[in-house]
Amino acid sequence: MSNILPELRNARKSAGLTHDMLAERAGVSRMTVQRTEAGKIDPRLSTLLVLARTLGMDLMLVPKSLRQDLEDFVQSGGRFLGQPSGVGAPPSLVDELLQDAVPTRKHTPPKPKQ
Structure with a gap:
């Protein structure tokens, strides 16, 4: 506490x-x-x-073993640690997790009517 x-x-x-x-x-x-x-x-x-x-906050329980990693992640703005933010930065871990969790639909154009 x-x-x-x-x-x-x-x-x-x-x-x-x-x-x-x-x-x-x-x-x-x-x-x-x-x-x-x-x-x-x-x-x-x-x-x-x-x-x-x-106050617009929420309490979250975090395993002790993950606490430091989570704090570092939040302080880095959600980016991989040691990587600059900006245009050339890799996607955030959150983006990658969301991408893996949500199946992407490939758009295929409709076949022409004969």
């Missing part, structure tokens, strides 16, 4: 919301927002979910 609380606080501040505003939108008390951000309470998962969703 050490990464979640700063992320929620940063998202709230980036959205220009006060503790009161976030609490009202999320349906929780101002004290819950303040104490959660300060790490003074151990919030329920449901509280973290509602705060995150109110």
Whole structure:
């Protein structure tokens, strides 16, 4: 949970919301927002979910073994690590996965009528 609380606080501040505003939108008390951000309470998962969703975020469980790779991937903008972004860059891993997942249809022109 050490990464979640700063992320929620940063998202709230980036959205220009006060503790009161976030609490009202999320349906929780101002004290819950303040104490959660300060790490003074151990919030329920449901509280973290509602705060995150109110801020336009979602919580995602990631296996520890993949966490660093996922963080590196996100920070690279979804590109292969070590590759420049731009025109000559290879497609992102997401593009490749989508391409593999969605069968492509080959367009064949209609046969001429005889």
